[in-house]
Amino acid sequence: MEINTTMAICPKGHSYDTAKYKACPICGARAAGRASTIPTGGFTATEPVGGAGGFTATEPVGGAGGFGATEPVQNAAFGRTEPVSHSAAGGAYRGAGSTIPAQEPDRFVNTMSAGSISGGMGGTERIDPVVGWLVCIEGPCRGQDFRLHGGYNYIGRSVGDVCISGDLQISNERHAVVAYYGKNRTFYVGPADGKNIIEVNDAPVINATSLQSYDVITLGSTQLLFVPLCCEKFGWPTEGAANV
Numbered sequence: 001m002e003i004n005t006t007m008a009i010c011p012k013g014h015s016y017d018t019a020k021y022k023a024c025p026i027c028g029a030r031a032a033g034r035a036s037t038i039p040t041g042g043f044t045a046t047e048p049v050g051g052a053g054g055f056t057a058t059e060p061v062g063g064a065g066g067f068g069a070t071e072p073v074q075n076a077a078f079g080r081t082e083p084v085s086h087s088a089a090g091g092a093y094r095g096a097g098s099t100i101p102a103q104e105p106d107r108f109v110n111t112m113s114a115g116s117i118s119g120g121m122g123g124t125e126r127i128d129p130v131v132g133w134l135v136c137i138e139g140p141c142r143g144q145d146f147r148l149h150g151g152y153n154y155i156g157r158s159v160g161d162v163c164i165s166g167d168l169q170i171s172n173e174r175h176a177v178v179a180y181y182g183k184n185r186t187f188y189v190g191p192a193d194g195k196n197i198i199e200v201n202d203a204p205v206i207n208a209t210s211l212q213s214y215d216v217i218t219l220g221s222t223q224l225l226f227v228p229l230c231c232e233k234f235g236w237p238t239e240g241a242a243n244v
Contacts, residue, residue, distance in 0.1 A: 132230065134225070136223070138222065139221050140166030151180065153177065155176045155178065155192075155219065159173035170196070171194040176194055182230070190209065196220060
């Protein structure tokens with residue numbers, strides 16, 4: 001059986017049936033602005049991507065409901081870059097300032113003025129100069145030294161200029177007194193309000209008596225060695241005071 005073929009190919013490569021069409025229907029439809037209708041059994045050699053309802057070879061990202069190729073990250077809640085500054089309300093940082101100055105909280109502000117520490121670093125508080133020492137050579141405070149100053153130095157167990165803790169035979173306060181008189185740079189020792197008698201070099205002291213270098217004062221079970229600083233070789237300028 002012989003098959004009669006009436007197929008032809010247009011200059012653009014479209015195949016069509018000459019028995020049905022005088023010219024290429026695909027080229028004619030495109031020229032008239034209509035979507036091409038591919039006849040039954042007829043296909044182009046190479047059909048380009050596109051046409052009604054199709055997509056171009058490179059479809060840009062976008063369109064109704066789509067997204068741009070590069071979508072900037074911005075919305076109503078967050079800006080791209082927000083400068084930081086301290087607000088007037090305190091505690092919250094937000095707003096237009098670009099730099100937060102370094103500030104010390106109020107509780108850390110140094111309000112101490114130079115020289116306000118007693119006796120330290122150029123302070124204006126008067127220092128009471130040392131004029132001698134009592135050194136414990138026997139008793140609960142053995143090895144400890146006590147500074148003496150001009151005027152009266154009261155000796156007690158827990159209260160006074162010289163505190164001998166641990167010796168119960170010494171009154172709590174004002175058991176005895178050691179005095180320095182700056183005019184002639186002399187020292188004296190005598191009883192105060194204590195009940196037990198004091199001794200100097202093993203001799204009882206009923207009234208005030210002068211002290212000499214390395215005399216030993218006995219109170220209860222405690223012995224105190226007297227070491228003067230001020231003497232005929234040295235003395236602090238009195239500046240009108242008789243006891244320094």
